Amino acid sequence: MPAVTLSATPKGNGYQATVTFLDGVSMSSAETYPTIAEAIAAGARKLLDTPERLEALDRSEAARVF
Numbered sequence: 001m002p003a004v005t006l007s008a009t010p011k012g013n014g015y016q017a018t019v020t021f022l023d024g025v026s027m028s029s030a031e032t033y034p035t036i037a038e039a040i041a042a043g044a045r046k047l048l049d050t051p052e053r054l055e056a057l058d059r060s061e062a063a064r065v066f
Contacts (some may be wrong), residue, residue: 002057004047008039017043021053 003022008015014032017039027046033039047053 002060004057006040006043006047008033008036008043015039017046019043019047021057 005018005020007018007020009018009028010016011032014034015036015038016032017029018026019028020026027050029039029042029046031042033042
């Protein structure tokens with residue numbers, strides 16, 4: 001099953017958002033956010049802004065079914 005992990009890592013006076021895919025590819029925000037919740041939400045928005053990555057997850061899951 002494809003997996004995406006959203007995480008928040010302490011950086012400076014806040015938290016940096018990171019989106020990690022099952023294959024190990026990750027994207028981190030350049031910005032920092034004051035709370036963990038804001039960093040996680042920013043990571044989720046970034047994921048939604050990359051529909052090609054979401055489509056690739058669908059294709060990889062469909063390939064495993066057949």
